[in-house]
Amino acid sequence: MPLMNDACRIGIPLATAGLMAPVAVASDLIPVPDFTEYQVPVSMPPAPDHPLWEWLNVSLLLAALLAASYIALVSRSRRNMFLLTIGSLIWFGFLYEGCICAIGSIQNVVLAVFDTSYAIPLTVVLVFLLPLGFTLFFGRVFCAAVCPLGAIQEIVAVRTTRVPSWLDHSLGLFPYIYLGLAVIYAATGTAFVICRYDPFVPMFRLSGDVNMLIFGGALLVMGVFIGRPYCRYLCPYGAVLAVLSRVSKWHTRIPPDECIKCRLCEDSCPYGAIERPSMPPARETRPAARRSLAVMLALAPLLVIGAAGLGWLMTVPLARLDHNVRLAERIHAEDTGQVEGMTDASEAFRNTGQPKEELLAMVADIRSRIRLFAVLLGAWTGLVVAVKLISLSVYRRRDEYQPDRSRCVSCGRCYWYCPCEQVRLGLIDDISELVDLETEEAKAAS
Amino acid sequence: MPDSSPKKDRRGFLNDALRTTSVIALAGAGGFLAGRRSEGEPMVWQLDPDQCIGCGHCATYCVLDVSAVKCVNCFDMCGFCDICTGYFEMNYLALDTAAENQLCPTGAIVRQFIEEKSGQRFYEYTIDVPLCIGCGKCVIGCALMNGSLYLQVEHDRCLDCNECAIAVACPTQAFHRIPASQAEILKRRAEAVLGARGRRMMRDAGDDTQRYREGAELLERALTQRRWRQQQQSASSASSGSEGTARDA
Numbered sequence: 001m002p003l004m005n006d007a008c009r010i011g012i013p014l015a016t017a018g019l020m021a022p023v024a025v026a027s028d029l030i031p032v033p034d035f036t037e038y039q040v041p042v043s044m045p046p047a048p049d050h051p052l053w054e055w056l057n058v059s060l061l062l063a064a065l066l067a068a069s070y071i072a073l074v075s076r077s078r079r080n081m082f083l084l085t086i087g088s089l090i091w092f093g094f095l096y097e098g099c100i101c102a103i104g105s106i107q108n109v110v111l112a113v114f115d116t117s118y119a120i121p122l123t124v125v126l127v128f129l130l131p132l133g134f135t136l137f138f139g140r141v142f143c144a145a146v147c148p149l150g151a152i153q154e155i156v157a158v159r160t161t162r163v164p165s166w167l168d169h170s171l172g173l174f175p176y177i178y179l180g181l182a183v184i185y186a187a188t189g190t191a192f193v194i195c196r197y198d199p200f201v202p203m204f205r206l207s208g209d210v211n212m213l214i215f216g217g218a219l220l221v222m223g224v225f226i227g228r229p230y231c232r233y234l235c236p237y238g239a240v241l242a243v244l245s246r247v248s249k250w251h252t253r254i255p256p257d258e259c260i261k262c263r264l265c266e267d268s269c270p271y272g273a274i275e276r277p278s279m280p281p282a283r284e285t286r287p288a289a290r291r292s293l294a295v296m297l298a299l300a301p302l303l304v305i306g307a308a309g310l311g312w313l314m315t316v317p318l319a320r321l322d323h324n325v326r327l328a329e330r331i332h333a334e335d336t337g338q339v340e341g342m343t344d345a346s347e348a349f350r351n352t353g354q355p356k357e358e359l360l361a362m363v364a365d366i367r368s369r370i371r372l373f374a375v376l377l378g379a380w381t382g383l384v385v386a387v388k389l390i391s392l393s394v395y396r397r398r399d400e401y402q403p404d405r406s407r408c409v410s411c412g413r414c415y416w417y418c419p420c421e422q423v424r425l426g427l428i429d430d431i432s433e434l435v436d437l438e439t440e441e442a443k444a445a446s
Numbered sequence: 447m448p449d450s451s452p453k454k455d456r457r458g459f460l461n462d463a464l465r466t467t468s469v470i471a472l473a474g475a476g477g478f479l480a481g482r483r484s485e486g487e488p489m490v491w492q493l494d495p496d497q498c499i500g501c502g503h504c505a506t507y508c509v510l511d512v513s514a515v516k517c518v519n520c521f522d523m524c525g526f527c528d529i530c531t532g533y534f535e536m537n538y539l540a541l542d543t544a545a546e547n548q549l550c551p552t553g554a555i556v557r558q559f560i561e562e563k564s565g566q567r568f569y570e571y572t573i574d575v576p577l578c579i580g581c582g583k584c585v586i587g588c589a590l591m592n593g594s595l596y597l598q599v600e601h602d603r604c605l606d607c608n609e610c611a612i613a614v615a616c617p618t619q620a621f622h623r624i625p626a627s628q629a630e631i632l633k634r635r636a637e638a639v640l641g642a643r644g645r646r647m648m649r650d651a652g653d654d655t656q657r658y659r660e661g662a663e664l665l666e667r668a669l670t671q672r673r674w675r676q677q678q679q680s681a682s683s684a685s686s687g688s689e690g691t692a693r694d695a
């Protein structure tokens with residue numbers, strides 16, 4: 001019986017395989033007795049979920065995206081958008097309980113690209129691609145009413161204030177850096193940081209890591225006063241959508257047809273995404289503006305190179321998220337007497353009898369892999385800052401009140417404020433019932 | 447707003463071009479990833495019982511209130527002992543099913559008398575799955591003897607979190623993503639004994655096709671495990687030579 005021989009051969013590594021208690025070697029095992037009647041049962045693993053469950057989720061995602069696009073661009077109904085938001089929160093949040101979501105799917109996609117042994121399910125690919133595709137044509141309708149993380153913040157955003165422009169622009173860079181971090185950790189197979197630090201999934205599951213529950217709760221409380229803090233200042237998928245939304249074919253507009261520049265919508269956006277018509281810069285300031293743009297353009301490569309260097313220096317702390325790196329550091333600290341006692345991990349490692357040098361070699365290997373990505377992450381961060389600086393020093397002509405396509409999530413709160421919308425809905429006959437354009441213009445001029 | 451100004455046209459053209467490029471890129475990415483998928487199938491989390499040290503994190507770190515990790519008994523490795531070190535406390539008062547004698551905090555192990563043979567009493571130990579919390583106390587106890595009790599993720603309960611909270615906390619990194627159809631990771635020894643049993647069943651089946659098929663299924667189950675372990679080994683030795691030799695040793 002060849003397999004029985006294997007059993008004995010396999011039994012020996014078993015003894016050193018890392019069980020905490022001393023394990024009996026194969027020959028010492030107590031044999032299965034020779035029963036007279038009794039049949040020795042075989043335990044079977046339970047079957048996993050039916051794959052149809054995942055496909056149901058994908059089809060609901062598609063349906064919700066279609067509905068959100070229709071509401072944002074055709075029916076222009078804030079009420080229906082809100083109802084869809086609630087529906088998404090219930091299904092994608094509380095019933096489906098989070099995984100897999102479009103935000104986290106970034107990491108699965110990256111891992112699938114870099115690790116050939118990881119096979120990404122087709123449903124995950126679709127969850128990743130569908131919102132991106134919709135954004136290219138209809139703007140960020142996914143954020144508006146489909147994403148459960150957006151939905152839970154949308155509902156609490158009731159007393160929002162405007163975030164100062166400098167703070168909004170600076171914090172708005174973080175999602176891109178977070179995206180870079182998520183990509184390098186997924187690419188090296190170290191961790192899925194987006195999922196690990198997801199503040200709202202514990203709420204959807206009504207259970208989870210207590211720190212993340214506190215973080216999520218804090219974000220929700222903050223979200224009452226600052227609209228959608230996670231979406232604007234953290235969400236890495238939102239960062240991708242913001243870029244794609246810039247070139248969207250059809251994007252929601254504040255007035256149903258032409259803007260009359262009445263200023264009524266100016267403060268209606270809880271997310272600070274409405275941009276005023278721009279004044280052409282005065283002739284005397286133009287050389288200065290041109291000079292500042294030139295400086296920014298010249299600064300850009302320096303920023304990228306400098307940040308890449310910083311990334312290089314960050315390799316060691318960045319690598320610390322890896323389990324083996326932390327284990328090696330712990331073992332080193334134990335051996336040099338910096339810490340007392342052993343952790344479960346270090347004790348288990350010592351019980352395997354694996355030489356420390358092998359672990360150190362592995363750690364060196366991990367560090368060198370992460371180093372390349374850390375440099376790229378640094379360069380990416382520099383690039384993000386440089387692009388921001390350049391875009392801030394370019395004058396853009398705007399003739400009307402319009403949503404900033406990258407920041408607007410198409411929630412539809414601004415429709416109601418537009419007098420033209422009121423005319424369209426047949427609530428008033430003429431905009432003069434609501435607004436006196438001449439005084440408004442005088443006010444704007446003063 | 448006049449759309450005919452050259453500036454608008456230029457921007458519109460640029461937007462169209464960028465959008466078309468993005469659509470093509472997305473379609474390409476989708477095609478590439480879908481092609482990748484055909485190499486395998488959906489992945490689920492599972493823990494390698496040979497790496498498990500029974501630390502108890504499975505019970506506490508799972509996002510579910512009652513962990514998706516449960517104990518299983520591989521009966522073909524079990525000694526059916528009277529004094530089961532996985533069932534009884536070290537300092538038991540009596541060899542009976544009273545709670546104070548049991549190692550399992552929830553009384554999830556059911557002890558059932560089978561028969562007495564030449565003065566030895568044999569008991570069957572089964573897991574009452576809904577009661578099990580995956581704490582691993584019995585796993586440590588059983589490891590003193592045969593190690594037939596070990597932990598596994600039950601996929602009818604597991605939420606398939608994109609990043610398993612237990613996997614992050616696991617001190618020996620025993621959690622792996624495995625193909626959904628594989629569903630389990632057998633101990634190396636369990637793989638060997640189940641494979642042997644499958645072969646025995648096939649050999650002794652005679653005309654009983656049902657029994658032959660059962661034996662073949664059991665053997666296939668064991669061979670799936672062997673293939674997976676070989677894959678793991680080749681993957682780890684490919685990624686780093688030192689790690690590979692460490693696993694081989």
